[in-house]
Amino acid sequence: MTLVRVLFYFLSFIAIVSALYAASSKNLVRSIFVFFVTLFALAGLYVLALADFVAVTQIVIYVGGILVLILFAFMLSGKETLNVIKQQNSRIISLKTLPAILLAALFFIVLLNVVLKADADNLPWIRESISLKNEITPNAIMIDNIGVNLMTRYLLPFEAISILLLMALVGAAHLSRKEGKA
Amino acid sequence: MEDFLHSIQILNYTVAAVALPLLAALINFCLPAKSKAAGWISTGAILLSCILSAKVFAGVWNNHEVHAQHLWFTIGKTEVFAGVLLNNLSVLMLLLVSVIALPVHIYSTAYMKNDDRYNRYFTYLSFFCFSMLALVVVDSLVLFYAFWELVGFSSYLLIGFWFTRDKAVQANKKAFIMNRVGDIGLLTAIIILFAQYHTFDIVQLFAEKGLIAQSIINNGLWVGPTGQIPALWQYVACGGIFLAVAAKSAQFPLHTWLPDAMEGPTSVSALIHAATMVAAGVFLLGRVYPMFTETELTVLAVIGCFTAFMAATIALTQNDLKRILAYSTISQLGFMILAMGVGAYASSLFHLATHAFFKCLLFLVAGIVIHQMQHIKDDNELDIDPQDISHMGGLRKKLPLTFIVAIIGALALVGLPLTSGYLSKDGILIQAFDWSENRSGWFKIIPIMALLTSWLTTFYVARLIFKVFFGEFRLLKSNPDIKLHINDGSWQYKLPLVLLAVCCLFPLFSLNPFSFEHAWLFKGLKSANFVESESIYHTFIPIVVNVLSLFVLYAVYAIYARPNSFAFPQSGFLYRLSYNQWYIDDIYKRFIVKPVLRLGSVCFWIDRRVIDGFVHLLAHVSGYIAKLSAWADQHIVDGFLHLLTRIVQRIGNFARKFQSGKVQYYLFSMLVIVLLLFVLKILI
Amino acid sequence: MITLTDFLVVSAVLFCIGLYMIVSKRNAIQILIGIELILNAAILNLVAFGKYDKVNNSGQIFALFAIVLAAATTAVALAIILNVYRRYKTIDPNDINKLRD
């Protein structure tokens, strides 16, 4: 049992528990804030998967952008939403949510099944990658490489996404304008 | 050759004598109503018939038989003949009927002259004469039956002549139906004879050496020359004939129609219900006499005797003039049947002849009396029954001629010497005693009952005469201010009375007023082996009967004609039995008529409920089956379709839920399906 | 050593939780959170597999793209939610089942 492994379990535990809390919580605000925790834990997991850059991006965009956006929207939507939320019944497993829980559980079983069957560690291309030393090692610096790749190999998707992002933001801004001014 | 021509002539006369009344009937039928010609046409016809009958009689009586026939029709291989048979019996009847009918016709022209349907009356009367005359001369049982029933039919018409009177139509219905019972008996007998002998010919059947004479009853079989059938059917045939006789001649148990038949015009009662038609039964017995065996004759004797006695007892207490006479007729007919039963064939027919005259006479007298009473009733607007003898009395001064002939008739009926009745009645009584002589003690009852009956006869006849003609006019007593304009009437009344009265005296029948054996009529009819047994009865009986009769006569005079007469108690059982005619009508009503009608209703009930019920049940069952199949059609066949549509609908509804517009639902279902795909993938 | 399977299991759990949230929640914002969870699960997978591509870094780069796109979708989604709220005074997706005005 290495420290990495302990860390991994710890982080994934936090991520799952907080996600569960966010899912089961009737309080919107709470679930939003708990979702922060999940995101942070995930970022930690990215790090453990040797993707520091992604982890950072995760924190910046998700925690810094998306969550703030959500909170912002929530607060904009006013008092009635909160009232509605409070009225909901507090039991975790109610009859209404039972199908959804069942569905999720079954899905989980299926997924688990798929995962275990696939035996991801022994996939041919992974074996090949290990044998060709194409594996990222913990001490390798990958940020340069990412930057280069972005500007060369993945330039087209990069640009397309930029435009998409632009359009989405413009669209969002347009949508959220007051109706009277439209 | 001469013989043959003679026969032809006689046949022609006979046919003419029979056909003339029919012709008269047809002419009268076409005449306008109320035409007075009708009476004279009928009377003329019967007069001619009478003359022709006399000629026929002269030609045939104690001479040779005449028998001629003609093929009527063929059925299968059986040839049915129609023909005429003239022998002593039939010519006697022929003459008797026409001779009696003549005065009645004359009488009727006066008696019915005010009736609305005068011509219809004579149509019926002539038709009756035709049927009766034909009945006595025909030679075939089929024809005999036909005229037998036609006689009954004309009697039906005449009894119900005044058809608006309820009692009259009840009576004629009763008469016809009771006669029908007899007819059925006769028909059965004829059919049995036909089955046995394959012929309807009376000569072939009943001649001296005929088919009947050649048959014997052996081992329970009735063996004849042409075949054999069980002996039972011989008894049935005789029983059938007896029924016929009983019905026509009003013998117990079928006698009740005759008193009721008095609802018809009195002249009709005189002719049909006293003299001729009712005698047809005796005539039938005479025709088929050879058929009866010793035992059957005894039964006849018993029934005749009983009827005579019973009717006489009933006549004792009746108050209706015609009813008394009707019961007297029944009683006298009983005597005739008795005579037939004891083998006094000739005496029976002799009595038939003499009875015809005096009873007809008495009825005509009754007719006059009733007619006059009716006059009194109409003139003074009284509410009385003109036939009730308790209103009458002392009429001898008002109706002298009527009174005299009534006395003659009555004496003849009682059977006092010098009258024709004496001759015939004593003959019967004497022969009855002769007959019982050779038999065991019990058979003595029959002649003794007959004797008793003859005294009873004396009693009721005397009662009738004294009540009507002697004493004081009782109606005058109770209604002092009534006017009386009554007399014997015109010559049309008087002539017949005188004629008949003469015929009631002895000289017409025998020059010896005291011995029936010397009567020509008796000689002509007696069988060849008749022996004049000179037993003690021949002198003893007449004396006893007549002396006692005189005592009875005086007694009756004492009771009814003397002013301070005592009255019989009118409450005893015997009185009631007699007054109510032995309750026989009630018994019939209760035990025959009602059950038959009830049976009819039961049959109808069965028809409605059981048979139709069954049909309806079938209909219902098929209806239910139809409904069931309709139900099956609707619910099973259609139901299957509906189920299909329902399933489709359900599926549609089910699928529609996923199209609810709820985004999460869409997603959910999508996921479920994906899941299912997975599961399937794993499972397969 | 952390195996790929470990990552995959964690991401599967997250994915299922996200799924549950999407299906069961009556609040559009929570649904949005569920979507984000699923996206994150996917990203986790991308990152985990990206470990074995040192040269091209395809896993990590697409994880970056996914994050960016997630941000975009969130922005648009929130805008829509706001609009919906304005019109219907609710953000329960079950109540909003009419396409027409």
Add this chain to the structure above:
Amino acid sequence: MNILTLLIFIPVLFGLIIALLPSSVRSSFKYITLLATLIQLGISIWIYIHFKTGTAYGGINHEDQFQFVQKLPWIALNLGSMGKMQIDYFVGIDGMSITLLVMTSLVLVIATLSSWEIKSNLKGFFLLFLLLDMAVIGVFCALDFFLFYLFYELMLLPLYFLIGMWGGARREYAAIKFFLYTLFGSVFMLLVMVGLYLSVTDPATGNHTFNIIQMMNPANYSGQSIFSIAGHQTILGMPARTVGFVVLFIAFAIKVPVVPLHTWLPDAHVEAPTPVSIILAGILLKIGGYGIIRICLGIFPEVATTGAFWLGLLGVISILYGAFNALSQRDLKRMIAYSSVSHMGFVLLGIASQTAEGVSGAVMQMVSHGFLSTMLFFLVGVLYNRVHDRGIQHFRGLGSLMPKYTAFVMIAFFASLGLPGFSAFVAEAFTLAGAFKSPTVNGLLPYWMAVCGAVGILLGAAYFLWTLQRMFFGTESLKGGAVWKIALTDLNLREKLTLAPLALIALALGIMPSLVFDKINDSVLALIQFLQLK
């Protein structure tokens, strides 16, 4: 042109004329129909006069002894391996048919005359009437079973509509009952007919045939066919020929009608309009009797002989049962309907006796009843037309109100109850004579049946006289009071002209039974001989 064919199809010709004429001349329809029936009557009388008698013209089972024969191939289909289907148009008459034919023609004239009362939908009525006319004449003439059946069924249809459309209050019930009853019979008859067809081959052509006369010859039955005498086939465990006989007998017994298959009759009679009642009682019932003689006895003689007791028993039951029922009726027409049941019982009894007297008596009874029931129903119709009521209790003393009518009623009643001098007497007496002779001649019927039959005559007197006494005699009293008294006029000329010939014929037949017997004798003897040979 064959005279019988002419006789059969004249009504159709006139029917076509009526069909083509516009409704505006509807008042002439009855005269056209009358003309048609009168022509038919003329033809049938011509046939009657020219009908030859003698042992060479006995008919029954000798095809060459029939008269006025016409035989044309009609349907001849070649069915390949199944042989040829052979149906002939085959008509002809012998002694059994001739008197019934004349009787039918006359009754049809009377029925037409009584159609004067029909007021609605004249075209339809007379068309159906003429169709019925054709069918009944056809039944009496047909000698091909298929043709017979065709006419037989063709009668049903017009009768159904005639009762159902022009009948009384419960006409639909009556019509349906009638229709179902008779259809029930004829459907099974069809089965037997087909069975017979498949069993019998025509020796001349070797084909199966519907020829009735060929069916009477046992030699024509192929060995193992269902109705073969030698084959002894069974249906449901019973001998096939017995079943065939019973089925045919039931079909005709419904028509006769024999108790207990009679309940359609009172209803149909009561509801039917007068002309239809007349045809029903006068003709249709005779078809039953005729069918039993011609078909049941002709085709299954040995079964008829073994079953004679039961036939006779049914006859006696019908006589007595019908009479008792008539006794308890309150509707005049229903009473007469039941009396028909009783009188037709004699027909069955006579046929069952299988003696010359019995069968002749039966035929005579059919002819006689044809006229008398016509007369009776016409008389009821007269009364009903006047006041629309038939309840026996509703009338009293009609004798003084309608003397001529009463006279005719008395003639009809007395003739019906078997007064000598009228036809019924001869018929009933000889039927009973035949029935009584039967035990000694052929041992078929017990003696007592004839005696029981005789009791039926007595009951006949009872119900007729009772009715007479209740309705026509006594003091006048009517349910409808003064209104009825005005309505109840005496007979008019047309009615008298209709009734007089009937009364005269009944009288003539009673006095001269040879009018019938001479014509039927040879056939009866031939039939008896045929039955004895089996």
